[in-house]
């Protein structure tokens with residue numbers, strides 16, 4: 147089984163700054179990590195490989211040249227292959243253009259099972275995984291917490307707020323992973339040193355141009371218009387109750403909530 151994991155390199159913070167001129171993310175000078183959901187997806191893929199003889203795990207990342215770091219980290223966890231999709235023509239891509247480029251890449255390299263994270267901690271839209279499945283015309287299940295392989299299908303547990311769905315999906319398909327899917331393994335020293343010299347396959351617009359329309363990528367292919375970005379107003383100063391027993395504190399909070407007509 148050819149398992150693909152789409153990983154995104156994201157800033158190691160939830161405090162993403164936005165460029166007020168271009169309304170795009172400012173990425174310079176911020177430490178970067180593999181998006182947490184994606185790292186769980188990598189781990190789940192490696193565990194599946196151990197269960198299904200002859201399987202391979204390929205990680206794919208679209209981003210600037212420095213996104214190679216994320217791919218090397220995935221290689222050092224044990225992935226078999228890494229693909230960096232990068233190029234000037236791809237700059238400024240919104241989620242639609244990103245998923246268009248990633249799905250073209252996946253058509254080129256082949257796949258049986260595609261894993262993405264549920265959502266990236268910077269863009270936060272949770273759109274790219276489902277959009278890739280739509281472009282490829284394959285079934286998708288989001289919020290996946292457990293994967294059990296069968297012969298030509300897989301059984302997944304989809305997490306809801308108050309329940310689970312157990313779903314059988316035919317391959318090829320796409321799953322979006324939540325962090326509960328798997329706890330990422332640590333990189334080994336041997337893994338890290340061998341990943342440093344492993345080859346990373348690079349793909350740019352020219353490698354995909356036979357199946358990718360130039361008007362569908364980058365800013366031209368991005369229908370999303372960011373109208374305005376702004377910093378949230380700080381909330382009003384809270385009250386701190388000091389020197390009370392737990393019971394007195396509960397009474398004081400209840401009294402305050404009544405006073406404000408909140409209960």
Ligand SMILES: Cc1cc2nc3c(=O)[nH]c(=O)nc-3n(C[C@H](O)[C@H](O)[C@H](O)COP(=O)(O)OP(=O)(O)OC[C@H]3O[C@@H](n4cnc5c(N)ncnc54)[C@H](O)[C@@H]3O)c2cc1C
Nearest residue numbers: 152208238240241244262263265266269270271272273274
């Ligand atoms: C108008 C506009 C302009 C933008 N311009 C830029 C820009 O110039 N430069 C820039 O860096 N960003 C830019 N962005 C942000 C960019 O579109 C998003 O970061 C990207 O499309 C992914 O969306 P998301 O972060 O919401 O991912 P989500 O949809 O939340 O991600 C879900 C999952 O999809 C997969 N995934 C998402 N992105 C990638 C990726 N790149 N490679 C591999 N897998 C991926 C991961 O598995 C991830 O967990 C722009 C966005 C908009 C709206």
